[in-house]
Amino acid sequence: MRIAPIMAGTVSVAQLVGASELPSVALPPPVARVLSDYESAWQQKDARALAALFADDGFVLSNGVPPVRGRALIEKHYARQGGPLSLRALAFATDGSIGYIIGGFSRRKGEADIGKFTLTLRKAADGRWLIISDTDNGNSGP
Secondary structure: EEEEEEEEOOEEEEEEOOOOOOOOOOOOHHHHHHHHHHHHHHHHHOOHHHHHHHEEEEEOOOOOOOOOOOHHHHHHHOOOOOOOEEEEEEEEEEEEOOOEEEEEEEOOOOOOOOEEEEEEEOOOOOOOOEEEEEEEEEEOOO
């Protein structure tokens, strides 16, 4: 990968030149369920279902707003949000009851990623993976 500086007014901005999209990785079904349930709830604009994917003390760390913590506030944060969404995993790991997914997102499956995310996971007593933190941001600059 090569980094080429581009001058924008008096500010120097680094732009990736020749960068290609990273390949997706397959997730084991219990971890893949987190992404498929997230996509489904987002597409249906179902803030309650989205919040239910999080641990009771989970965080949403979105661009441009303070951290949101706890299912009730996460549900409120996601109210009136949603629409087309396709999530894909770029990397993941689990170790005991802790895990993560690093991925990209687009509006529709097969389209170029418009952003990326990291989900930190914790396995609940019932064996279901829950989101501890959801951090995402877009791929376009300011």
